[in-house]
Amino acid sequence: SATGPARQVAIEIVDETGSTNADLLARAPGLAGPVLLVARSQTAGRGRAGRSWQSAPDASLTFSLAWKFDRALPQLVGLPLAAGVAIADALHACGVDARLKWPNDVLLDERKLAGILIETAAARDGIWAIIGIGINLALPPALAERIGATAAALPQLAAAPDDLLAALLNALARALTEFGDAGLAPFTQRWNALHAWAGQQVRVLDHGQVRQQGAAVGIDDSGRLLIDSADGRVAVLSGDVSLRRT
Template structure:
């Protein structure tokens, strides 16, 4: 039974720490904290079109109209979540860009594990603790005069109480930590950004070996692999079978009645454990 946390004092992010991040820790990053925003992805997309460089990070204390896959929306209480977006201008071929949401999910998972949580990635990019969602990612491609870029939006439930969770299948770090309490959001943000930078740089390096290593690392962290799944596809069709692996392109490989089928993140509506 999860421990119920209170709405006790929720400290603000430490802007002094975030504005002075060491390049050795998180290279090429500039963090801006805003008190309130409808969507950090929308803010960063606007900055990208205006010519902002790679590495811009906008984090808000209170997001009022966050967006997820399939245009799902939500709002979290002020200072209860870690909600931010990162501007990336990849030089990797656009055919490999479908890896971006997966590597972002993997980076969050890695940072949460380093913070002591037993997290796992649900393909393609949700992060779970147990079977409950604690974080989600939305990656959007934006066209700019400098060329296409990617806005990586990340939302992590940090201090939400059980009553504040958006759906019964969600959780928060505070709930999972129990009496130990939620981790410091500033330290967690630094950890996630460092992890994301490491994964992004590996992906940018390219090559078959890098792709194979990324796919293997992601598969090791992915709780979907090895489970019977039900994949809901556009148009109402359904694919059921055993999720056996992640291929070098980031597709989920499902062994079903008609053999192996590889599905991409952009081709699915839902992926659920088969009952």
């Protein structure tokens, strides 16, 4: 990177664990540097707000990256969006036309191909972000049944899983370095170019209640979703809301 020395990322691969995010969160305060933890099988994958991420051995790529930022927590709200851009870019490099759904999903043909879950732990001199990623390499019937019809998998032979993982790690490390230096602004335009639902009618759900609805515009430089509603343009914070198409 032009902005400073590259960080060395320690890579760890385990056969099975509950949640790679939970494992790195527990270790974060004592980590000496960035760690990529890959699980061949993850038995209790997490999503936002206590939801779960389903996976199956050989059908899923599940990993988390621990990365420290010298920033305050409010400055990290755009991180899932920057991570989404990095993941979509790595997928594009492997020939997969991934799109982004605000705030934290990666879609392929309108269905969910990958999820991003960011959890944080305070350190003495900054904040550890644990960036958890799950990607469906395939959807065997038993897995598809657990998720429902809303999931997508990578097209066969898009890339060998190890090559995809290498592309993802490189893209993420570059993006996280840039995000640490300059925040979300350098990613906004690219995110909007990858936006799956630009111009489409959406509803913002907050605990099942419709909080806003209108045409999705895109994100602003702080990662809020802009919506053209009947009351004019509104900006929505990600918090714990979910987005649906109407």
